[in-house]
Amino acid sequence: MLYREAGEFRTSYPDDSQTFPISFDKYRYYAILAVLVVVVPLVINDYWANAVLVPVLVWSIAALGLNILTGYCGQISLGTGGFMAVGAYGCYKLMTAFPDLNIIFCIVLSGAITAGVGIIFGLPSLRIKGFYLAVATLAAQFFLVWLFNSFPWFYNYSASGQITVPERTVLGFPVTGPYTEPWAKYLICLAFAFALAWLARNLTRGSVGRSWMAIRDMDIAAEIIGVNPLKAKLQAFAVSSFFVGIAGALFFSVYLGAVEASEAFGINQSFLVLFMVIIGGLGSIFGSFAGAAFIVLLPVLLKNLLVGKLSWPTDIATNSEFIIVGALIIFFLIVEPHGLAHLARLFKEKLRLWPFPH
Amino acid sequence: MGDVAGSERASMGESKPPLMELRGITLRFGGVLAISDVSFDIREGEIRAIIGPNGAGKSSMLNVISGFYHPQEGNILFRGEVRPFMRPHRVAALGIARTFQNIALFKRMTTLDNIMTGRMTLMKSSFAAQALWWGSAEREESAHREKAEEIIDFLGIQAIRKVPVGTLPYGLQKRVELGRALAAEPRLLLLDEPMAGMNVEEKEDMSRFILDVNDEFGTTIALIEHDMGVVMDISDRIVVMDYGKKIGDGKPGEIRKNQDVIDAYLGVPH
Ligand SMILES: Nc1ncnc2c1ncn2[C@@H]1O[C@H](COP(=O)(O)OP(=O)(O)OP(=O)(O)O)[C@@H](O)[C@H]1O
Ligand SMILES: [Mg+2]
Numbered sequence: 001m002l003y004r005e006a007g008e009f010r011t012s013y014p015d016d017s018q019t020f021p022i023s024f025d026k027y028r029y030y031a032i033l034a035v036l037v038v039v040v041p042l043v044i045n046d047y048w049a050n051a052v053l054v055p056v057l058v059w060s061i062a063a064l065g066l067n068i069l070t071g072y073c074g075q076i077s078l079g080t081g082g083f084m085a086v087g088a089y090g091c092y093k094l095m096t097a098f099p100d101l102n103i104i105f106c107i108v109l110s111g112a113i114t115a116g117v118g119i120i121f122g123l124p125s126l127r128i129k130g131f132y133l134a135v136a137t138l139a140a141q142f143f144l145v146w147l148f149n150s151f152p153w154f155y156n157y158s159a160s161g162q163i164t165v166p167e168r169t170v171l172g173f174p175v176t177g178p179y180t181e182p183w184a185k186y187l188i189c190l191a192f193a194f195a196l197a198w199l200a201r202n203l204t205r206g207s208v209g210r211s212w213m214a215i216r217d218m219d220i221a222a223e224i225i226g227v228n229p230l231k232a233k234l235q236a237f238a239v240s241s242f243f244v245g246i247a248g249a250l251f252f253s254v255y256l257g258a259v260e261a262s263e264a265f266g267i268n269q270s271f272l273v274l275f276m277v278i279i280g281g282l283g284s285i286f287g288s289f290a291g292a293a294f295i296v297l298l299p300v301l302l303k304n305l306l307v308g309k310l311s312w313p314t315d316i317a318t319n320s321e322f323i324i325v326g327a328l329i330i331f332f333l334i335v336e337p338h339g340l341a342h343l344a345r346l347f348k349e350k351l352r353l354w355p356f357p358h
Numbered sequence: 359m360g361d362v363a364g365s366e367r368a369s370m371g372e373s374k375p376p377l378m379e380l381r382g383i384t385l386r387f388g389g390v391l392a393i394s395d396v397s398f399d400i401r402e403g404e405i406r407a408i409i410g411p412n413g414a415g416k417s418s419m420l421n422v423i424s425g426f427y428h429p430q431e432g433n434i435l436f437r438g439e440v441r442p443f444m445r446p447h448r449v450a451a452l453g454i455a456r457t458f459q460n461i462a463l464f465k466r467m468t469t470l471d472n473i474m475t476g477r478m479t480l481m482k483s484s485f486a487a488q489a490l491w492w493g494s495a496e497r498e499e500s501a502h503r504e505k506a507e508e509i510i511d512f513l514g515i516q517a518i519r520k521v522p523v524g525t526l527p528y529g530l531q532k533r534v535e536l537g538r539a540l541a542a543e544p545r546l547l548l549l550d551e552p553m554a555g556m557n558v559e560e561k562e563d564m565s566r567f568i569l570d571v572n573d574e575f576g577t578t579i580a581l582i583e584h585d586m587g588v589v590m591d592i593s594d595r596i597v598v599m600d601y602g603k604k605i606g607d608g609k610p611g612e613i614r615k616n617q618d619v620i621d622a623y624l625g626v627p628h
Contacts, residue, residue: 207481223446
């Protein structure tokens, strides 16, 4: 049998606020973690790193960031691409200005810079909501991309207008640049994704998280209960942008190696992350990962199926890919508007009570 | 609900100092005069009712007290001192909690989370401590969780602890909202029509809770209620408002005899 729990057996409050209430979950979680940390790096190759694992992890971090803002705090943002650009260019400037600074610090600091920028662009949320806020963040998106393209200082006056990552190492192993081994790319992204998911989990289970959700559900009541709306909203913008900035920094430095702002961080990316969050499940950490995996892997699977198995010509396959992905997203949203996280929860509840559903 | 309070209630709070004093409050919305030069006080430990016909300005008065509306004229004194202009979340920190006429719960959060959110002003662990879930953050969370469970037990809502409140029936939502306000361990509790839309049985439960809160925790309560039977039963003193003005103030017995009040509000021929 898969699940061994037939009722509420938790006896202490700390137990009840555990991340994994069922101890079986905990062991399975450790097992998965062991596979991710030990087994995957041993068997990983270039294709798996570049087409699957690294993009899923990096987009998961971005989705986690947007989910904190939109799913937990109820503030809509279409500026995710722009904030990723801040992380990427911040990281580039830090790496080139301080060649001796460890890449880990560069990435964390570029997250911090993005948090600062996020606070500034979060200021309108104190006065406007919903659709109007979405438009304001859209303006941020266009402004930021324009900024990075218009001032050559940001790309160190390179002739191509691109930023290209210098080689950096962690513990002697290169993690950026052309000589990076696939396992090193993967592990650094995994480390960030794990640490940030843990951070998100902590922030959303205490009073900070409740203040965000209170603002989301009913801002007037939240204020009367003692939530400072200014603090809660700007905190959400800062934390969210911190995550998104780190995703941008990893996207540039570890994943792609060279980017140009309007190509890599356009409005498309903002929508992509929004799709991930909605499909994965608003207000769910697991959902952020599931949504990112869904959006990243669907085209990969389709390509393998259409070109690999059915031997369609590549150009037709590429075009129909968009249509199929779009249709699947719409279909999914109609069938399961609460996202993959909700689906997983339902499935688990069923298993938990199985085989005695009453 | 019978004679739960009786005459003994009427003698309570007489010698106590006022916890809150409203002096000459005037509140306008554009051309609408919602409150016009109203003064009264709320004494430490009493149950103070505000009554009056629809649109009299009762809810506006609570909104003034909780810092949601800011009167054009008048002073608000809290514990003998003039309270300066304050945003609602600062007022909450003074120990003033409330419920709303139209339930304002956090619909997608569970009963437990709603009540835990009510303890917002009492939770002190820093952002950093929570981000890293250090010992202090975890300990604080469980300590407050214990208090939240006490309130859940007190209100008899154990069964709906983990249910998102948006899915609960109206009567239970009202109860959870009371729980959320109580969670703040307020010094002054403001209740805007806590029994509106309830059946007789639910009203009796709610009256019981209100009296128990007042007796057991010594919480001062100001409430708005339309059900005259309930108001006369549970309140120590009553303010009567009509068209934004105060037209009566006194113990239930006095209010019952006040001719202005009878004309304007009770409308019951004698
Ligand atoms: N935000 C507002 N903007 C404009 N006018 C308002 C506002 N709030 C209240 N009013 C007006 O102030 C007056 C008093 O309203 P209030 O809600 O305080 O009455 P009430 O005594 O609580 O009535 P009820 O018993 O129906 O709840 C009404 O004329 C109302 O239209
Ligand atoms: Mg009212």
